[in-house]
Amino acid sequence: MSAGASGARRIDGKAFAAGLRARVAGQVAAFHQQAGRVPGLAVVLVGEDPASQVYVRNKGRETVAAGMASFEHRLSADTPTATLLDLIARLNADDRVDGILVQLPLPKGVDEALVLAAIDPAKDVDGFHVVNAGRLALGQPGLVPCTPLGCLMLLEDTLGDLAGLEAVVIGRSAIVGKPMAQLLLSRHCTVTLAHSRTRDLPAVCRRADIVVAAVGRPELVRADWIKPGATVIDVGINRVSTPDGKTRLVGDVAFDDVEAVAGALTPVPGGVGPMTIACLLANTMQAAEARARTP
Numbered sequence: 431m432s433a434g435a436s437g438a439r440r441i442d443g444k445a446f447a448a449g450l451r452a453r454v455a456g457q458v459a460a461f462h463q464q465a466g467r468v469p470g471l472a473v474v475l476v477g478e479d480p481a482s483q484v485y486v487r488n489k490g491r492e493t494v495a496a497g498m499a500s501f502e503h504r505l506s507a508d509t510p511t512a513t514l515l516d517l518i519a520r521l522n523a524d525d526r527v528d529g530i531l532v533q534l535p536l537p538k539g540v541d542e543a544l545v546l547a548a549i550d551p552a553k554d555v556d557g558f559h560v561v562n563a564g565r566l567a568l569g570q571p572g573l574v575p576c577t578p579l580g581c582l583m584l585l586e587d588t589l590g591d592l593a594g595l596e597a598v599v600i601g602r603s604a605i606v607g608k609p610m611a612q613l614l615l616s617r618h619c620t621v622t623l624a625h626s627r628t629r630d631l632p633a634v635c636r637r638a639d640i641v642v643a644a645v646g647r648p649e650l651v652r653a654d655w656i657k658p659g660a661t662v663i664d665v666g667i668n669r670v671s672t673p674d675g676k677t678r679l680v681g682d683v684a685f686d687d688v689e690a691v692a693g694a695l696t697p698v699p700g701g702v703g704p705m706t707i708a709c710l711l712a713n714t715m716q717a718a719e720a721r722a723r724t725p
């Protein structure tokens with residue numbers, strides 16, 4: 431953590447993620463000793479989306495760095511849903527594979543719901559299967575989506591106990607917004623899940639002790655939306671063009687603006703993004719341990 435000119439703390443997701451990856455690497459070594467094998471993560475990439483290729487490469491590198499086995503499956507964009515279902519069935523049956531991640535979005539023409547439903551919930555390290563979403567909604571143990579899990583870790587590291595705090599989550603996606611709201615509720619926050627139809631979003635946000643922005647709208651959240659001292663978590667990763675013809679990453683929060691008002695906030699890059707991959711490794715470790723207990 432460092433204090434900016436304004437006094438807002440910059441939440442260092444990159445450093446926290448490095449610490450988490452080191453803890454996972456320690457668990458991997460202990461698991462290897464006991465089980466006689468290392469945890470394995472299979473990543474399935476369909477199509478040639480350049481951003482997805484970068485993420486998949488980073489995941490593979492960090493998986494291996496943590497001492498786990500990485501299995502990459504790259505398929506062409508015109509792969510039929512049936513072929514994908516075949517691959518998932520093989521990965522479900524493969525004992526070396528503890529975690530299965532199908533990189534989203536899938537190309538048009540692939541039935542995403544069908545593919546995600548085919549993943550064994552015990553290997554669903556993204557936490558996208560209805561069984562894991564249902565467990566989270568009911569407060570039962572299960573695999574939790576990596577991005578909201580990473581956000582929760584940063585929030586608890588920054589604030590300690592979250593009980594009783596007002597939390598506003600902007601964005602109601604199945605991947606971030608909804609599970610984020612469930613996690614905050616499990617920590618006894620008063621949760622508002624805001625979205626594109628929310629009336630007077632700035633006024634709703636101004637009530638919040640915690641704002642989690644996950645809408646994919648560059649720099650939507652401005653300083654006058656933020657209660658002084660609030661903690662702001664920026665899930666947005668938006669590539670925008672700059673006047674000099676280059677591109678840069680910006681979040682859903684106008685960082686320089688909000689930094690003057692917030693108590694603490696995450697930067698983009700270096701905030702939530704690195705936590706997502708570290709939590710993927712943590713989930714793979716959790717899945718391996720659970721599978722070793724109940725084969």
Ligand SMILES: Nc1nc(=O)c2c([nH]1)NC[C@@H]1CN(c3ccc(C(=O)N[C@@H](CCC(=O)O)C(=O)O)cc3)C=[N+]21
Binds near residue numbers: 534556577699702704
């Ligand atoms: N099944 C599935 N699971 C995912 O978790 C998933 C996915 N599909 N599809 C794509 C999104 C995106 N995603 C990111 C992970 C890490 C960074 C990350 O590490 N970002 C760095 C910098 C990235 C850069 O410089 O381009 C940062 O924010 O500091 C970003 C984005 C996971 N996703």
